[in-house]
Amino acid sequence: MSELKHIVIIGNGIAGVTAARNIRKLSDHKITLISSESEYFFSRTALMYVYMGHQKLEHLKPYEDFFWTKNRIDLLKKHVEKVDISTKNLLFSDGQTLHYDTLIFATGSRYRWHDAVPKDTLGVQGLYSLQDLEKLEEISPKIKKAVIVGGGLIGVELAEMLHSRDIEVTILVRESGFWGNVLPQEEAKLVTKHIESRGAKILLNSEIERVTTKVLDSKNLSPNPSAIKSIITKKGEILDCDFLGLTIGVEPQKDLAAAAGIETNRGILVNDCLETSVKDIFAIGDCSELRNPTKGRKATEPIWYTGKMMGETVAESICQKSKKYNPGIFFNSAKFFDLEYQTYGDIQPILAENESSFYWENSQEEKCLRINYCTQDEAVIGFNVFGIRFRQVVCQQWIAEKRTLSYVIEHLEEANFDPEFFKNCQSEIVAEYNFKFPEKTIKLKKNSGFWRTIFG
Amino acid sequence: MIKFSYSLIFIGFFCLFSILGIGEFKLTDGILKKNIYSENHYAVISKLPSVQKMIGQNYSSKISFISDLQSAVNQHNSVLKEQKQWDKVIWTDYTFGVTNGSFTAPNLLYILGFVGLFFIILGVFLIISQEKKSPTGIKNNDIFKKSISSRGILGIILGCFLIIFYIVLYWFPEYLVNWVALVNPISKLLSGNPASQWFLYGLLYTVAIIVMGIRFIIKYRHSKYQQFRTGSVIFFQTTFAFLLPEILMRLNLPYQDLKNIFPLDYTFFFDYKIQEKINSGTFGIFMLGWGIFLFLVGTPLMTYFYGKRWYCSWICGCGGLAETVGDSFRQLSDKSLKSWKIERYTIYGVLVFAGIMTVFTLYSFFTGQSYLLGIPSYEIQKWYGFFIGSIFAGVVGTGFYPLMGNRVWCRFGCPLAAYMGIFQRFKSKFRITVNGGQCISCGNCSTYCEMGIDVRAYAQRGQDVVRASCVGCGVCSAVCPRGVLNLETGSIIVDKF
Structure with missing residues (x-):
């Protein structure tokens, strides 16, 4: 292993924390995690549950307080005023300074x-x-x-x-x-x-x-x-x-980096390895903007999962050898009041020219499924699902393997992630498919939970 | 409307509590004879001058009746103790039986009881019907803002009340004879026998599970899993735990809850229990065999296939109460690593204790020796009954609902849960699977885990949850806003990838 460095991360959100955790897993570098928002990492996405009384603020902390000392991650609740890239120093609002060898911007975004x-x-x-x-x-x-x-x-x-x-x-x-x-x-x-x-x-x-x-x-x-x-x-x-x-919408918090002379556009510009225009300085999560995003992906994705993956990548880049950020097949999920939503792959609001769409909806039960596929070879490219839970691994596998629409519909049961005893919509979806494509009728591959438990 | 409903419930409880202060007590020789089942003791007690003085006298105060009765016997005992005539001391406590027998219930008692229960149930159902008007979905708004569900002052008061109730029930049941009288007609209808404090407790327990179970089913009307398991728990409590044993009594068969499994049913191998079953013929032998089969074969097998939830959150009475009455307190369980460590010491400690006690018991049963290694089996049974059966399972297990969550007993004490937990942890198809990398670490799963499992710690690193303590209530999966968690058994297709 190379000599030990002092890695400083600005921002203790999911991107910064994931980076810190993974750097610790891979190395013995000194890690400092700075935030002016909160002393400990908390789940930003759950702030609403505190307001609604589902949880208390302390429940939002994914790690117990001893975790940080145990893993030798120094926490600093301070506000960084300035970054001096020539001397590699941070200046805090209280006048103190901190030297870094490697700096990671994980400053997140702010509402517009x-x-x-x-x-x-x-x-x-x-x-x-x-x-x-x-x-x-x-x-x-x-x-x-x-x-x-x-x-x-x-x-x-x-x-x-x-x-x-x-x-x-x-x-x-x-x-x-x-x-x-x-x-x-x-x-x-x-x-x-x-x-x-x-x-x-x-x-x-x-x-x-x-x-x-x-x-x-x-x-x-x-x-x-x-x-x-x-x-x-x-x-x-x-x-x-x-x-x-x-x-x-939100916009990247790039001011600190811009003032330091780091190249920015909408966000802090980074290359494929998440490195900024300045050596030894990286930017991950909401605040970053990819110079060359993968096809079909945005340059800035203010999403929890993206921040997490970038944190993992940057840790490898710093501790091992430069690694390119590969977000894989897109996925996201959300909940609108009581309506759950999951999406896998690429589904745009308007169909591209060579794409077709299969759509089923049970409006009474507020459930729907959309599968977009290539018109030519019927290979599925994306799923939108409301009111039903689908398995991420299965959907991504289907997309990666370019499975055809009919194959997917036939094997829908494999993707179902609903709790036991929930009403199964697969047969309704198959019926919809057979109605739309009467020339190539398919049958659902049954997969009984009971027999899987006994013999599986 | 909600305020009105709560007022109804309050009035209902007021009626029920006022019952404890009405009715008269009159001791007769017949009552003494009937309730002091040892003839020697009857002969002694009925001749005591202070007891003689009580006979025929009308008491309007329960407290003075009980204190007169107890001081009479105590006085007699203390003289004997001074003379070191230990064998003549009356160790058996007849207070409950005699007090209960001497009690005459006025009609007002039944009226108040009926009105009280009616108001409470009506109030609860009015609240439920309000609830039913709201849209389906997770209903956790303001849980941590309400005093009762967030260890606030109301929660502490309720906790104290429950603790006191259990203490009175276990050690001072004579103060509850008014309530026992209230349910007496029901007991006579079912088993033909007069009600005891245990019948009263069983009835209250069952009604509570039914009423709060219906509330739970409506609260989770979007989730079939929650509805089915709650229906199951209600069914097993009303039939197997409550009605069936009463009917068995009526048929002169041993009183046995056929779904209560050793070592949760810690008296199962007690010599008098075994004797009782052997003596009552084929059905008794069947009951004995059934209990042993459940413990040795049924439980491991079911746990292997389905996880311990098949029992803990589908059948068990303790679990049933926790899931229905205790639902509002599930978020109060401690999720820290430290509490997990404590939990493992205490629960396996109780399992070992139950095992040792049973070894002593069976040794005594088969050899006829009451001592093993110089320790009397009877004493160990008594300690277990006192510390685990009464204090841990009852006073702490339920009394601490509003303070430490609804599964204190199941998590820290239940020896059957410990036994099943070993299978679940090391040899079971059951686990909570995590859907890819979709966790947003929001913490709802951990917060609402009644067993204090830090579910999020697993979910956020995409690792299946395999934990000895998980009772499979499925609430983590229900409250997850991203659909990340699922209870699964058997191989899933994903395993192929």
Whole structure:
């Protein structure tokens, strides 16, 4: 093993923590993990459960506090003010400095502010950090009506959170269906219907034109000069509200790197091995932007799983030899109120030219399945599934092996990951297939759980 | 509506508690004769001057009746103890039987009891019907904000109440004779015998499992797995645990819960239990064989195929109470590594204790010697019954629901769970599988694991959960917002990849 280095990671989110853990697995380097947000790593995605009272903040910590000392990962709750790449030093806001041999940016992202809203308006915020949650918690008792702008995953989470406190919620969605820039029309419609059935209002094809605010009187103790009063949509609708949630997306936190002279674009630019323009400095997770993303993938993917995989890759790059980041077959999952969603492979909102789509839906039970495949050879390229759980390994295997649509439908049972006794939809899906393709009727390969338990 | 329902429940409990203060006590010679089953003791006690003074006297206070009775016997005993006439001391406690026999229940008692129970059940069902109007899905909102479910002041009060209830039930049942009288007609209907405190407890237990089980089934109406196992638990409690033993009694057969398996049923090999079964003919022998078969063959086999959940969260009475009545407290179990270490010491400690006790018991049964290595078997049985059977399983096991979660006994104490856990850990097809790399470490699975398993620790590194303690309740899989966890048995297709 090469000589021991001091590896400093800025950001203790999933990317930074995964990097730290894997560097420790592979080496004895000194590791320092810095965050100004929280002392310990917590699951950002679960902040909503704290707000709704499902969990306490302490439950969000995936590792017990002794884990870090046991694994010799030094935690530092400080704010990095400046990075000096020539002397390899970090300057903290308290004036102290720290020398590094290798630096990893895992600074994550922040929610995007809406241009139509004046900065510092009371009652306007997004949801990303622990501090955002605290701020939301603080003003929640005063909220009666809330508007959320942006129909995406954080938008629906915020809606569910506010709804749990009996706050009237209206979501403004730019597209003609919820999360319409990602989901095909049918799924977007299903999600829209589900969210509405849970009690949140959705305004489709709507965008903010401007907002009105009210000036806060001098007795007001908050630093904000004014508070949100209403929003006016581009169609001219006026929505009164005392809270405006901004969930129109997130943007990489690249300022620290940019100020240090590291090349940035939307995010911190990295090569295939996640190295920035400066030697010994890497960037992973939400804050990074790939110079050459793999075909069909975005240059920035602010997703938990991407951050995790990048953390694993960068650890190998640093401890062993340079490794190219390979995200593999895409997957993601989410939950819209009570509706579960999983996706594997490549499903775009609009079909590409050489692609076809098989779609089945049971709207009463709020379940649907989409399989996209190559028109020519019928090889499956992606799955969207709502209300049913599918096995990631099986779906990815099918995509990698270029299995045909009919093969996949025939063997759907292998992909099912629903709990025991759940109603099986496979036969309905097969019936749909046979209805659509009467010339090549197929039969479901049965796979009884009971016999598998006894003889399997 | 919710407030109204809670008021109903409150009034109901108030009625039930007020019962404890009504009714009169009148001792007669007949009562003494009937309840003091040792003739010698009857002869002595009935002749005591202070007992003679009690006969025919009307007591409106339970406390003074009990204290008069006890002081009479104690006085007699203390004289004998001073004279070191140990063999003449009356060690048997007849207080419950005599107090129970002397009690006359006024009609008001039955009215209050009926009204109280009716209000409680009505209140619970009104809450449930409200619940039913809400959309299906996971219902964990505000769990950590409510005092009762987050170890707040209400939780602590409830815990104290339950602890006191168990202490009174086990060691001072004479104070509960009013409630026993209330259920007396039901007992007579079922077994033909008058009710004891155990009949009262069994009935309350069963009603609680039924009512709260229905609540659970409605809460999880989107999950067939949860519904089926709760239905199963309700069925086994009402039939096997409650009704069947009563019917067996009516048929003059030994009282036995046929689904209660040794060593959870720690008295199974006690000599009087074995004797009782042998004496009652073919069916008794069958019961004996059935119990041994379940322990030696049935349990390992079922655990091999399905994991210990086949028993713990589908059949067991303790598990049944935990899953239904205790559901609101599942999030209070400790998930730390330290508690896992403690758990392994205590649960296998109890298993070893139960094993040693049974070796002593069987030795005494087969050899007729009451001592082994200079220790009397009877004493070991008594210690086990006191420390494990009463304090651990009852007072701590249930009393600590609102403080340490609903599976304290199952996790730290149950010897049967320990026994099955060994199979589950080393030789079973059951495990919780993890779906690829989809875990977002949110921690819902760990938080809602009643057994205190840190499920997330496995899920986030994509490792199947194989743990001795898992009772397979399936709640981790239900609360997972990404559909990452699943209870599985047998080979799955993935294994081929």
